[in-house]
Amino acid sequence: MPGQPARTEPAEQKPAEQKPGPDRILRDTWYVFWREMLLPLRDPFSLVFSLLQPLVFLGLFGPLLGSAVGAPAFGGQSTLQWFLPGVVVMIALFGTSMTGSNLQYELMTGSYERILATPLSRSSLMIGRALKEWAPLVVQGLLISVVCIPFGFVFHPLHVLGGLIILGIFGIGLGALSYALALVSQNKEWIFWGVQQTLLFPLMILSGIMLPIEAGPEWMRVASLFNPLTYLVNAERELFAGGVGADTLYGLLAAVVTAAVGLVVGIRTISRNTN
């Protein structure tokens, strides 16, 4: 108050809590994850609706695929058995690569800034958000697999679950990259969508999600070897068919590498943008 002698408090000499411990990060990550989860929990139908697009692919594209390509390209499996794992990867790909747009929205309205001003640790902001991509993915993957059982899909529950876990790990990485992209393209929404769309389709086609890459020209087969999605799709196909082998291992590796790269890039981006 004016007139009142200005008292300056001595800075407390207390050990600086600069680096939050792992328990703190874990707890903060859980809060961030939980806040994100509130959206699908409060509005579960949003999850179901987002399954419509993959169902359209399964129902309309699947039958065409069978007659256009011919059975030998699918390694002796039924078209559905071959195509379904690809569609599940597609759900993950679309869902997680778009999550940054949520953040972009929060950046514009100010709710991200409000959260930045809380004592939450910086890395938990990224890890929690990326982890959130996992849970709906598992639900969606299981749902769509069950829906396909009457149409001749042979359901191996444990293998499918394993496949979804690998996919979840991949989703964390891609989600984190998507968030980093949103942070970098702050106030320029078109950059976010431009980059996301430009990368999404080539990656998808070059992984053999839609059509067997083996049927393509040599250069495409070579290009697909550099695409982490290829290994992921192969792993999912092996697992959904009830097998576990080298493809699964490579897929897991690709997922872990994607997650590691995504989190490193994501946490760096988030810390560079704030104190």
Next chain:
Amino acid sequence: MIHTSKLTKTFVVKKETVEAVKAVDIDVAPGELVAFLGPNGAGKSTTLRMLTTLLKPTSGSATVAGLDVVADPAGVRARIGYIGQGNGGGHSYRVIDEMVMQGRFYGMNSTDAKARAEELLKSLDLADLAKRTVIKLSGGQRRRMDVALGLMHSPRLLFLDEPSTGMDPQNRANLWEHIMRMRAEHGTTIVLTTHYMDEADSMSERVIVIDHGTIIADNTAARLKADLAGDLLAVEVAAASAAEVRGLLGRAAAEGEVEEHAHDGVVRFRLRLSNGSRLAPELLRRMHDAGAPAQSLELKPPTLDDVFLELTGRSLREGADV
């Protein structure tokens, strides 16, 4: 509560270095209510963002709530509340969910967070909207929710960045009523930025005027106005007595010039007078004695805009649009 020393922030925009905040020294004691006043781009928000650890200072230091903003940003964040320019509630979330999560972010347990959220929503007239999604709230309701979010953990020090921008007068008054009540009840120290001079004038006890990244004045609104601006006096006299009055007014005006406009046989004089309300009757009497009676008189107390004009040569109103 706040102590800064040569706090500086420079940005590099298109390879050019812009000094947004230039070596400012600020001291705020516990319980004070301080407004940073200045046009857009003056450096108010940048200063606030450094004090709230959202921006790292380029140089200089700042101690906020007893902790250094660079050495322990998380510690500072735990002790302060921050209400930014935007809306804090996520648009698709329910009001109560965001409130409870906010409490959790500050380390409250879920029972306490729920109780505190309900208490705040009630006192901010939002209790009926607890289960509504944020996007369905009106602008005024959203702003009150921002205040509620900022108060969840009962901070001893609260920062508000342009708290009432874009609100209609009724909602502004309502918002201030809530903030003042919180302050009266808990002795919260409040630091806010505003480019509404009337807000700085009526709400804060101390005004720090910032322009081009430096502090150009720091005092109570009343002192600033009395010292720097003075009352604005306008008198109209018949053209025939203009010469007499010109001499009288010239002697009365403490400093600055006397403006005059002649039209339709009447001359209108304008000048600044410190302590005008006391001097005006005497001035009228002298004019009367000199046979040059006033036809009309207008006396306006100074505003903070006049202070800003005096300090910078620019009006805050013009500055606000730049």
